[in-house]
Amino acid sequence: xxxxxxxxxxxxxxxxxxxxxxxxxxxxxxxxxxxxxxxxxxxxxxxxxxxxxxxxxxxxxxxxxxxxxxxxxxxxxxxxxxxxxxxxxxxxxxxxxxxxxxxxxxxxxxxxxxxxxxxxxxxxxxxxxxxxxxxxxxxxxxxxxxxxxxxxxxxxxxxxxxxxxxxxxxxxxxxxxxxxxxxxxxxxxxxxxxxxxxxxxxxxxxxxxxxxxxxxxxxxxxxxxxxxxxxxxxxxxxxxxxxxxxxxxxxxxxxxxxxxxxxxxxxxxxxxxxxxxxxxxxxxxxxxxxxxxxxxxxxxxxxxxxxxxxxxxxxxxxxxxxxxxxxxxxxxxxxxxxxxxxxxxxxxxxxxxxxxxxxxxxxxxxxxxxxxxxxxxxxxxxxxxxxxxxxxxxxxxxxxxxxxxxxxxxxxxxxxxxxxxxxxxxxxxxxxxxxxxxxxxxxxxxxxxxxxxxxxxxxxxxxxxxxxxxxxxxxxxxxxxxxxxxxxxxxxxxxxxxxxxxxxxxxxxxxxxxxxxxxxxxxxxxxxxxxxxxxxxxxxxxxxxxxxxxxxx
Amino acid sequence: xxxxxxxxxxxxxxxxxxxxxxxxxxxxxxxxxxxxxxxxxxxxxxxxxxxxxxxxxxxxxxxxxxxxxxxxxxxxxxxxxxxxxxxxxxxxxxxxxxxxxxxxxxxx
Ligand code: HEM
Ligand SMILES: [Cu+2]
Numbered sequence: 001x002x003x004x005x006x007x008x009x010x011x012x013x014x015x016x017x018x019x020x021x022x023x024x025x026x027x028x029x030x031x032x033x034x035x036x037x038x039x040x041x042x043x044x045x046x047x048x049x050x051x052x053x054x055x056x057x058x059x060x061x062x063x064x065x066x067x068x069x070x071x072x073x074x075x076x077x078x079x080x081x082x083x084x085x086x087x088x089x090x091x092x093x094x095x096x097x098x099x100x101x102x103x104x105x106x107x108x109x110x111x112x113x114x115x116x117x118x119x120x121x122x123x124x125x126x127x128x129x130x131x132x133x134x135x136x137x138x139x140x141x142x143x144x145x146x147x148x149x150x151x152x153x154x155x156x157x158x159x160x161x162x163x164x165x166x167x168x169x170x171x172x173x174x175x176x177x178x179x180x181x182x183x184x185x186x187x188x189x190x191x192x193x194x195x196x197x198x199x200x201x202x203x204x205x206x207x208x209x210x211x212x213x214x215x216x217x218x219x220x221x222x223x224x225x226x227x228x229x230x231x232x233x234x235x236x237x238x239x240x241x242x243x244x245x246x247x248x249x250x251x252x253x254x255x256x257x258x259x260x261x262x263x264x265x266x267x268x269x270x271x272x273x274x275x276x277x278x279x280x281x282x283x284x285x286x287x288x289x290x291x292x293x294x295x296x297x298x299x300x301x302x303x304x305x306x307x308x309x310x311x312x313x314x315x316x317x318x319x320x321x322x323x324x325x326x327x328x329x330x331x332x333x334x335x336x337x338x339x340x341x342x343x344x345x346x347x348x349x350x351x352x353x354x355x356x357x358x359x360x361x362x363x364x365x366x367x368x369x370x371x372x373x374x375x376x377x378x379x380x381x382x383x384x385x386x387x388x389x390x391x392x393x394x395x396x397x398x399x400x401x402x403x404x405x406x407x408x409x410x411x412x413x414x415x416x417x418x419x420x421x422x423x424x425x426x427x428x429x430x431x432x433x434x435x436x437x438x439x440x441x442x443x444x445x446x447x448x449x450x451x452x453x454x455x456x457x458x459x460x461x462x463x464x465x466x467x468x469x470x471x472x473x474x475x476x477x478x479x480x481x482x483x484x485x486x487x488x489x490x491x492x493x494x495x496x497x498x499x500x501x502x503x504x505x506x507x508x509x510x511x512x513x514x515x516x517x518x519x520x521x522x523x524x525x526x527x528x529x530x531x532x533x534x535x536x537x538x539x540x541x542x543x544x545x546x547x548x549x550x551x552x553x
Numbered sequence: 554x555x556x557x558x559x560x561x562x563x564x565x566x567x568x569x570x571x572x573x574x575x576x577x578x579x580x581x582x583x584x585x586x587x588x589x590x591x592x593x594x595x596x597x598x599x600x601x602x603x604x605x606x607x608x609x610x611x612x613x614x615x616x617x618x619x620x621x622x623x624x625x626x627x628x629x630x631x632x633x634x635x636x637x638x639x640x641x642x643x644x645x646x647x648x649x650x651x652x653x654x655x656x657x658x659x660x661x
Contacts, residue, residue, distance in 0.1 A: 185626065212630075213637045249645045300640060304648065314655035316648035 014417070014514040029114035030517055032415070035100035037121050042096060043484070045087040045128060052080035054477060057439075057470040063463055065456040073456040074141035075157065081144030082162060083135075086169045087128050089400050090258065093265035094176055094211075095124070097407045098204050100415060102180055104508035104515065105198050107189025107524045112182040120175035127168030134161035143454065145251060148236035148244050152228045160229055163222040170219045173261070177211030180204050189507065191526035198506055198530050199288050203268025206292035210257045210264075210299065218254035221247065245311050252303035260299040262396055263363075264292055266403025267334055270356050273410050274338050276504040277353040278345025281531035284337045291330035298327045305374050309383045317376055324374035331367050335360060350502075351425035355406035358433045362398025366391060369444065384454075387447025393440045405432070405483065412487065413501045417514045418494030424486050432479035438472025505531055563622040573616045580605050 015032045018024070025033060055076050059067040068076065099117065103110050111117050134140060140162045142151040151159050184205050188197070224235050225247070234240025236247040275282045282288055304312055304320030312320075338360060347353070369391040372378050382388060413419055442465040451458055458466070500509040511520050528535070587601040615621040620631050 181630075213633065217641065245648070246645075249648065250641075253641050253645075300637065301644065304644065307648075312648045313651040314657060315651040316644075319644075319647065 012512065013516055014512060015517045016416075016514050018517045027118075029110070029118050031099050031103050031111050031114065031117055032515065032517075034117050034121055035096050036415070038091060038095040038099060038124070041121070041125060041128065042088050042092050045083055046092075046480075048132075049080055049083035049088055050477065050480065052076055052083065054473060056080060057473040059456050060458075060466045061470050063458050063460045063466075068456075070456065071141060072139075074143075074454070075139035077454060078140050078143050079135050082131060082140065082166070084396075085144055085258075085262075086166050087124075087131065089262045089396055090169075090173055091124060091176075092404050093269065093400070093407065094173070094180070094204060094207060094261075095120070097269065097404070097411060098180065098207075098265060099176070101200065101411065101508055102183055102204060103187070104414075104511070104519055105201055105506060106184060106187055107192060107507045107520065107526065108183060108187040109518045109520070111179045112187060113179050116175050117179055120172040120179070123168050123175065124172035127165045127170075127172065129165075130168065131162055131165030134158035134165060137161075145255070146222065146225060146247075147251075148225060148228070148242075148247050149238075151225050152237045153239065160226045163226045167219050167222055170215045173211050174215050177208035177215075180208040181212065184208075189524050189526055192507075195286065195289070196526055196528075196530055197289075198268075199271035199282060199285070199292075200265075200268035202289040202292045203264045203271070206296040207261055207264045209293075209296050210261050214254040214257045214261075214300070217250060218258075221250040221254070224250075245307070248307050248310060248312075249303070252306045253300070256303040256306065257296075257299045259392070259395070260295050262400045263403075264295060266359070266400045266407075267292065269403045269407035269410070270334075270338060270359055272504075272506070273352045273356050273406050274341050275531045275533065276410075276502050277348045277350055277356070278342045279348075279533045280341055280345040281529070281533060282337065283340035283343075284333075285530070287333050288337050291333045294330040295327065298323065298330070302327050302374075305379075308376055308379045321374055321376050325371065328367055328371055328374075331363075335364060335367075349426075350409075351420075351422060351429055352406040352410040354426055354429040354433075355402045355409070358429065358436075359399055359402040359406065362394050362402065362436070366394030366398060369394065382447060384452055385447035386443040386451045386453055389453050390440045390443035390447060393443070397440070398436055402432075405429070408483075408487075410502070411508075412490070413497030414508055414513045414515070416491055416494070417497050417512075418490045419497050419501060420490045420494055421486050424482065428479050428482040428486075431475060431482070435472050435475030435477075435479050439469050439476055440472070442466070442468045442472075505533060563619070565616070565619070565622070569616060573612055577609055577612060580609050 015030055018030070019028075025037065028034060028037075055067075056073075059065065059073060059076075065073060099111070135158075138158045140155070140159055141157045142155050142159060146159070146163065184197075184201060227233055228235050228237060228240070228242065232240060234242040236242040236244050238244065271282055271288060302320055302324040304316055305324045308317050308321075338356075369387070373382055373388060373391060409420060409425060446462055446465050446469075447453075449462065451462055497513045499511065499513055501513075502509075507520075507524050507526070508515075510524060584602055584605050587598055587605075590598065614631060620627060
């Protein structure tokens with residue numbers, strides 16, 4: 001691959017300087033620019049969700065519900081959940097990193113349907129703004145799960161509007177999913193066979209399958225709730241002849257797979273970073289690739305584990321419990337393979353690698369506590385307690401957000417052409433790790449002791465644990481703010497990255513940073529397996545070479 | 554092998570669209586008509602209505618959504634959608650039909 005070298009002083013063409021009017025951004029069909037649009041939007045929504053989380057932790061500092069009324073507390077945790085799940089966690093990695101990287105990694109000029117890609121961002125923004133509008137005009141108080149009959153008969157908050165917002169956001173992810181599937185099938189560079197694809201691509205393929213097959217179901221289900229609310233049609237409300245458990249089936253048919261929509265892309269990031277900074281090929285490539293597909297399929301068969309205590313039949317509970325244990329197997333396969341990848345590798349503790357290490361530990365805790373919850377008997381004690389809250393935050397914050405931050409740092413030089421400051425980035429990673437554990441470890445204990453979720457009053461003997469958790473949240477907040485500052489700072493002041501600052505394999509590193517609008521000067525031809533780190537010892541020289549010039553710059 | 558684009562540019566005569574459209578309308582009338590059948594044939598009515606609905610859905614997919622003229626890969630995806638629907642039905646009904654198998658104190 002030839003990389004056109006710029007003469008000193010000459011500004012090279014790239015996707016960022018291809019146009020600087022606002023319209024050139026708002027009407028772009030370049031997947032890289034759309035990724036940047038998404039980056040800005042998901043970051044804003046993450047800030048909103050984060051502020052709501054701080055309000056929750058502030059309220060829980062004291063055993064009395066003294067900061068806000070119970071009604072408002074309901075609104076705050078509901079909106080925290082809705083914003084974080086639908087507006088941040090689901091789109092974050094696919095729509096930002098995936099959008100940027102899928103075409104680059106398969107050696108294509110863009111996604112298969114560039115305009116559909118832009119439409120996806122507009123639909124996302126429309127959904128996000130409607131949800132925001134609902135939040136400031138009365139809010140929602142049903143919990144992010146929208147269970148009827150709260151959501152259908154009892155709630156007087158903006159349920160219908162929020163549901164319309166979530167419905168639209170669902171379509172934006174369907175658009176993205178379709179685009180990825182078609183691109184991965186049809187637009188791979190010559191020589192790039194399925195088993196030469198980076199595992200990031202396999203993970204995004206599996207994620208897209210879930211998105212396309214699952215999201216329509218939740219879209220229809222939420223619409224049915226809205227229809228019931230507006231037209232009093234009996235679907236889920238028993239008073240009107242409906243069945244509330246049916247809602248739970250339909251909702252979790254999507255929403256359990258949705259947790260894999262959130263974690264699978266992060267797993268893709270981990271595979272890339274762990275190989276690069278261990279300087280080894282990923283151990284058991286085929287197993288890691290197929291475990292993504294296995295998760296996508298088995299993930300659809302376990303949703304009843306959210307309904308063990310809500311009236312589902314005991315027999316169905318047993319089946320769902322067994323199937324839930326099965327889904328842990330492919331997740332474990334991945335963790336073992338990443339660990340084996342590091343074994344005897346030349347591990348470099350760069351900032352992305354710190355996030356990867358954090359991910360591994362936290363994901364294991366999150367996954368194992370999932371098994372406690374998937375056991376019928378223990379779940380009767382733990383359902384709807386803080387144990388569940390801690391479980392899913394270990395996976396979604398410790399897993400997805402760690403993966404997102406790992407990926408954002410790893411590909412930041414590619415996206416912007418600049419290096420971020422390594423020292424402070426490592427510090428931020430450590431603060432986030434410490435803050436995270438301080439926030440959520442006490443919640444396992446609280447839940448085990450019986451603290452229910454979604455309440456703001458609690459017995460005094462639990463205050464110590466809640467104070468620890470709130471202190472951790474403050475630390476976590478600081479950890480999240482740091483990257484915003486140093487990443488923005490690096491845009492002007494960071495060292496010039498060069499095409500491949502990490503000496504990584506993969507097509508995205510074979511073109512300029514930032515890439516030109518059409519990604520590659522000429523279509524790349526792939527002749528070797530992925531992660532061929534061991535075949536290329538000279539690449540370490542490349543890495544240290546760039547490192548030296550980075551220090552000068 | 555010819556390249557995949559040939560199949561996408563398959564041109565369907567307007568006549569086919571019209572024919573499918575008329576068939577859909579006829580089936581619609583049939584559904585409404587079946588609902589007015591004399592007597593209380595709830596079960597029969599449901600069977601007729603659902604059968605007609607399936608036929609209509611298949612027609613829309615095959616012709617209006619061009620699945621009939623598409624690649625094997627498209628067929629695979631279209632069938633996957635149905636397969637997943639079946640998963641949803643089976644596991645959901647697996648709950649409803651087994652509620653009385655293992656009685657739980659306090660649940661009727
Ligand atoms: C090892 C695989 C996993 C198993 C066996 C598992 C099991 C469970 C079970 C049984 C529950 C229901 C607990 C209850 O309400 O009593 C649950 C809740 C939850 N899990 Fe997991 N889980 C796993 C992985 C994940 C992953 C990967 C994520 C997210 C990325 C996740 C996110 C959630 C969420 C969000 C909830 C709570 C939903 C709510 O009620 O608000 N889980 N999990
Ligand atoms: Cu689940």
